[in-house]
Amino acid sequence: TQLLEQSPQFLSIQEGENLTVYCNSSSVFSSLQWYRQEPGEGPVLLVTVVTGGEVKKLKRLTFQFGDARKDSSLHITAAQPGDTGLYLCAGEGSGGYQKVTFGTGTKLQVIP
Amino acid sequence: DTGVSQDPRHKITKRGQNVTFRCDPISEHNRLYWYRQTLGQGPEFLTYFQNEAQLEKSRLLSDRFSAERPKGSFSTLEIQRTEQGDSAMYLCASSVDLTGPGANVLTFGAGSRLTVL
Numbered sequence: 001t002q003l004l005e006q007s008p009q010f011l012s013i014q015e016g017e018n019l020t021v022y023c024n025s026s027s028v029f030s031s032l033q034w035y036r037q038e039p040g041e042g043p044v045l046l047v048t049v050v051t052g053g054e055v056k057k058l059k060r061l062t063f064q065f066g067d068a069r070k071d072s073s074l075h076i077t078a079a080q081p082g083d084t085g086l087y088l089c090a091g092e093g094s095g096g097y098q099k100v101t102f103g104t105g106t107k108l109q110v111i112p
Numbered sequence: 113d114t115g116v117s118q119d120p121r122h123k124i125t126k127r128g129q130n131v132t133f134r135c136d137p138i139s140e141h142n143r144l145y146w147y148r149q150t151l152g153q154g155p156e157f158l159t160y161f162q163n164e165a166q167l168e169k170s171r172l173l174s175d176r177f178s179a180e181r182p183k184g185s186f187s188t189l190e191i192q193r194t195e196q197g198d199s200a201m202y203l204c205a206s207s208v209d210l211t212g213p214g215a216n217v218l219t220f221g222a223g224s225r226l227t228v229l
Contacts, residue, residue: 006154031214040202042116042220043155050214088154090218098216099168102147102154 003027003102004091012109013079021074023089030094032065032072035102037086043102047077079110116221118204124227125194133189133224137206137210144187145218146179155203161187162209194228201225 004025013019023032031050035043047056049065049072056063060083062075072089089103117187124130137144142163148157158177160168163184176194181187191198202225205218 004154009152011209032169033214033217042205043218043223044220045217048214050218082188086152090154094213098211099157099160100145100216100218101157107150107155 004089004101006089006103007086008106009104010107010109012111014112015080015112016078019076019079019108020089020090021108023072023103025070025091027091028069028094029091030069030098031092032069033090033092033100034063034072034074034095035090036089037088038101042090043086075093076108079108081110081112084108084110116191116204116206116219116220117158117195118202118224120227121222122227124229126229127196128189130192131194131226132182132191133202133204133226135187135189135204135206135221137186137204138219139185140203140208141206141219142209143197143216144181144209146189149201149203149207149223160200189211191226194226196228198226199226 008024019044028082032047037043047063051066052069054065064073087106090100093099119134143205144161149155158170159179161181164181178218179189201223203223205220207218
Protein backbone atom coordinates (compact mmCIF):
# COMPACT_ATOMS: atom_id res chain seq x y z
CA THR A 1 0.00 0.00 0.00
CA GLN A 2 1.38 3.38 -0.97
CA LEU A 3 0.87 5.82 1.91
CA LEU A 4 1.12 9.57 1.62
CA GLU A 5 1.44 11.51 4.85
CA GLN A 6 0.70 15.22 4.85
CA SER A 7 1.81 17.74 7.44
CA PRO A 8 0.55 19.69 9.12
CA GLN A 9 -2.90 18.18 9.43
CA PHE A 10 -4.45 21.52 10.37
CA LEU A 11 -3.21 25.06 9.80
CA SER A 12 -4.86 28.30 10.86
CA ILE A 13 -3.07 31.48 9.84
CA GLN A 14 -3.69 35.18 9.40
CA GLU A 15 -4.22 36.72 5.99
CA GLY A 16 -0.90 37.71 4.43
CA GLU A 17 1.19 35.01 6.09
CA ASN A 18 3.17 32.39 4.19
CA LEU A 19 2.81 28.65 4.69
CA THR A 20 4.18 25.34 3.48
CA VAL A 21 2.40 21.99 3.32
CA TYR A 22 4.42 18.79 3.06
CA CYS A 23 3.55 15.48 1.45
CA ASN A 24 5.81 12.51 2.20
CA SER A 25 5.93 8.88 1.24
CA SER A 26 8.32 5.95 1.23
CA SER A 27 7.09 5.04 -2.27
CA VAL A 28 8.16 6.43 -5.61
CA PHE A 29 5.45 7.94 -7.76
CA SER A 30 5.40 8.64 -11.48
CA SER A 31 3.79 11.98 -10.73
CA LEU A 32 2.39 13.95 -7.83
CA GLN A 33 -0.86 15.86 -8.05
CA TRP A 34 -2.20 18.54 -5.74
CA TYR A 35 -5.93 19.08 -5.30
CA ARG A 36 -7.96 21.60 -3.33
CA GLN A 37 -11.34 20.73 -1.91
CA GLU A 38 -13.99 23.05 -0.53
CA PRO A 39 -16.76 21.90 1.83
CA GLY A 40 -19.50 19.96 0.05
CA GLU A 41 -17.55 19.67 -3.18
CA GLY A 42 -15.19 17.19 -4.77
CA PRO A 43 -11.43 17.82 -5.01
CA VAL A 44 -10.28 20.01 -7.89
CA LEU A 45 -6.86 19.58 -9.48
CA LEU A 46 -4.40 22.43 -8.94
CA VAL A 47 -1.24 21.08 -10.54
CA THR A 48 0.65 17.95 -11.57
CA VAL A 49 4.41 17.60 -11.15
CA VAL A 50 6.15 14.86 -13.07
CA THR A 51 9.92 15.25 -12.99
CA GLY A 52 12.03 14.84 -9.86
CA GLY A 53 13.08 18.30 -8.64
CA GLU A 54 10.41 20.01 -10.73
CA VAL A 55 9.03 23.33 -9.48
CA LYS A 56 5.75 24.75 -10.74
CA LYS A 57 4.17 28.08 -9.87
CA LEU A 58 0.50 28.93 -9.96
CA LYS A 59 0.11 32.59 -8.99
CA ARG A 60 0.94 32.63 -5.24
CA LEU A 61 1.26 28.84 -5.03
CA THR A 62 4.59 27.07 -5.58
CA PHE A 63 4.72 23.29 -5.93
CA GLN A 64 7.87 21.19 -5.77
CA PHE A 65 8.44 17.50 -6.48
CA GLY A 66 11.26 15.87 -4.55
CA ASP A 67 14.34 14.69 -6.42
CA ALA A 68 13.54 11.07 -5.62
CA ARG A 69 9.85 11.51 -6.54
CA LYS A 70 8.76 10.40 -3.07
CA ASP A 71 7.72 13.75 -1.62
CA SER A 72 6.32 17.11 -2.53
CA SER A 73 5.62 20.50 -1.01
CA LEU A 74 3.13 23.28 -1.55
CA HIS A 75 4.08 26.81 -0.55
CA ILE A 76 1.55 29.61 -0.44
CA THR A 77 2.75 33.20 -0.33
CA ALA A 78 0.62 35.93 1.24
CA ALA A 79 -2.31 33.66 1.98
CA GLN A 80 -5.80 35.01 1.41
CA PRO A 81 -9.16 33.91 2.86
CA GLY A 82 -10.03 32.43 -0.53
CA ASP A 83 -7.20 29.94 -0.05
CA THR A 84 -9.15 28.29 2.78
CA GLY A 85 -9.86 24.63 2.07
CA LEU A 86 -8.59 21.06 2.27
CA TYR A 87 -5.36 20.53 0.35
CA LEU A 88 -4.69 17.03 -0.88
CA CYS A 89 -1.63 15.56 -2.47
CA ALA A 90 -2.09 12.47 -4.61
CA GLY A 91 0.49 10.11 -5.99
CA GLU A 92 0.10 8.47 -9.36
CA GLY A 93 1.51 4.96 -9.61
CA SER A 94 3.39 3.67 -12.59
CA GLY A 95 2.18 0.94 -14.90
CA GLY A 96 -1.35 -0.37 -15.37
CA TYR A 97 -3.95 2.33 -15.03
CA GLN A 98 -1.76 4.57 -12.89
CA LYS A 99 -3.79 4.37 -9.69
CA VAL A 100 -4.10 7.66 -7.84
CA THR A 101 -3.61 7.43 -4.07
CA PHE A 102 -4.49 10.41 -1.91
CA GLY A 103 -2.68 11.83 1.07
CA THR A 104 -4.12 12.38 4.52
CA GLY A 105 -5.03 16.02 3.79
CA THR A 106 -4.17 19.44 5.23
CA LYS A 107 -7.03 21.64 6.33
CA LEU A 108 -6.11 25.30 5.89
CA GLN A 109 -7.99 28.22 7.40
CA VAL A 110 -6.96 31.76 6.50
CA ILE A 111 -8.37 34.33 8.87
CA PRO A 112 -9.09 37.82 7.46
CA ASP B 113 -21.13 18.17 -20.73
CA THR B 114 -21.45 19.52 -17.20
CA GLY B 115 -18.84 17.33 -15.57
CA VAL B 116 -19.25 14.38 -13.22
CA SER B 117 -22.72 14.11 -11.69
CA GLN B 118 -23.60 12.22 -8.53
CA ASP B 119 -27.00 11.42 -7.13
CA PRO B 120 -28.29 11.76 -4.50
CA ARG B 121 -26.20 14.50 -2.91
CA HIS B 122 -27.36 13.54 0.56
CA LYS B 123 -28.83 10.32 1.93
CA ILE B 124 -29.95 9.65 5.48
CA THR B 125 -30.83 6.07 6.26
CA LYS B 126 -31.35 3.77 9.20
CA ARG B 127 -28.85 1.10 10.09
CA GLY B 128 -29.53 -2.11 8.20
CA GLN B 129 -31.08 -0.47 5.14
CA ASN B 130 -29.62 -0.68 1.65
CA VAL B 131 -28.55 2.43 -0.25
CA THR B 132 -27.51 3.01 -3.85
CA PHE B 133 -25.53 5.91 -5.29
CA ARG B 134 -25.30 6.80 -8.96
CA CYS B 135 -22.43 8.44 -10.85
CA ASP B 136 -22.55 9.84 -14.38
CA PRO B 137 -18.99 10.50 -15.57
CA ILE B 138 -17.84 12.87 -18.28
CA SER B 139 -19.02 11.23 -21.48
CA GLU B 140 -15.63 10.69 -23.14
CA HIS B 141 -14.00 9.37 -19.94
CA ASN B 142 -13.73 5.60 -19.88
CA ARG B 143 -12.03 5.35 -16.48
CA LEU B 144 -14.28 5.63 -13.42
CA TYR B 145 -13.35 5.54 -9.73
CA TRP B 146 -15.17 5.44 -6.43
CA TYR B 147 -13.57 6.87 -3.30
CA ARG B 148 -14.83 7.25 0.26
CA GLN B 149 -13.95 10.26 2.36
CA THR B 150 -14.54 11.04 6.02
CA LEU B 151 -14.50 14.59 7.34
CA GLY B 152 -11.14 16.31 6.98
CA GLN B 153 -9.39 13.23 5.62
CA GLY B 154 -8.12 12.33 2.18
CA PRO B 155 -10.25 10.21 -0.15
CA GLU B 156 -9.80 6.46 0.26
CA PHE B 157 -9.83 4.32 -2.89
CA LEU B 158 -12.75 1.87 -3.18
CA THR B 159 -12.87 0.58 -6.74
CA TYR B 160 -11.97 1.32 -10.37
CA PHE B 161 -13.61 0.62 -13.75
CA GLN B 162 -12.12 0.67 -17.21
CA ASN B 163 -15.21 0.91 -19.41
CA GLU B 164 -17.55 -1.76 -17.98
CA ALA B 165 -14.82 -3.90 -16.43
CA GLN B 166 -14.17 -3.58 -12.69
CA LEU B 167 -10.39 -3.93 -12.59
CA GLU B 168 -9.62 -3.27 -8.94
CA LYS B 169 -11.51 -3.37 -5.67
CA SER B 170 -10.02 -2.30 -2.37
CA ARG B 171 -9.44 -5.04 0.17
CA LEU B 172 -10.91 -2.64 2.69
CA LEU B 173 -14.26 -2.98 0.96
CA SER B 174 -16.49 -5.50 2.65
CA ASP B 175 -18.86 -7.83 0.82
CA ARG B 176 -21.68 -5.43 1.64
CA PHE B 177 -20.35 -3.04 -1.01
CA SER B 178 -20.88 -3.65 -4.71
CA ALA B 179 -20.32 -1.45 -7.72
CA GLU B 180 -21.38 -1.82 -11.32
CA ARG B 181 -20.89 -0.02 -14.59
CA PRO B 182 -23.06 -2.11 -16.89
CA LYS B 183 -22.69 -0.25 -20.17
CA GLY B 184 -19.43 1.51 -19.53
CA SER B 185 -21.20 4.81 -18.92
CA PHE B 186 -22.86 5.51 -15.55
CA SER B 187 -21.97 3.55 -12.44
CA THR B 188 -23.78 2.57 -9.27
CA LEU B 189 -22.41 1.88 -5.81
CA GLU B 190 -24.65 -0.14 -3.52
CA ILE B 191 -24.17 -0.62 0.20
CA GLN B 192 -26.21 -3.39 1.76
CA ARG B 193 -27.15 -3.61 5.44
CA THR B 194 -25.64 -0.22 6.21
CA GLU B 195 -23.71 0.34 9.43
CA GLN B 196 -22.98 3.58 11.25
CA GLY B 197 -19.36 3.25 10.20
CA ASP B 198 -20.45 3.59 6.57
CA SER B 199 -21.31 7.25 7.17
CA ALA B 200 -19.04 9.21 4.84
CA MET B 201 -18.87 11.14 1.60
CA TYR B 202 -18.78 8.84 -1.42
CA LEU B 203 -16.92 10.45 -4.30
CA CYS B 204 -16.94 9.43 -7.93
CA ALA B 205 -14.24 10.51 -10.36
CA SER B 206 -13.55 9.88 -14.01
CA SER B 207 -10.58 10.29 -16.31
CA VAL B 208 -9.51 9.83 -19.89
CA ASP B 209 -7.69 6.64 -20.81
CA LEU B 210 -4.23 8.11 -21.32
CA THR B 211 -0.90 6.65 -20.28
CA GLY B 212 2.31 8.31 -19.20
CA PRO B 213 3.34 10.24 -16.07
CA GLY B 214 0.83 12.91 -15.13
CA ALA B 215 -1.74 11.71 -17.63
CA ASN B 216 -4.26 10.31 -15.16
CA VAL B 217 -6.05 13.48 -14.08
CA LEU B 218 -9.20 12.83 -12.10
CA THR B 219 -12.34 14.95 -12.39
CA PHE B 220 -14.52 14.52 -9.33
CA GLY B 221 -18.22 14.86 -8.76
CA ALA B 222 -19.55 16.77 -5.77
CA GLY B 223 -20.08 13.53 -3.85
CA SER B 224 -22.93 11.74 -2.13
CA ARG B 225 -23.00 12.22 1.62
CA LEU B 226 -24.32 9.22 3.54
CA THR B 227 -25.52 9.41 7.13
CA VAL B 228 -26.45 6.13 8.80
CA LEU B 229 -28.49 6.56 11.98
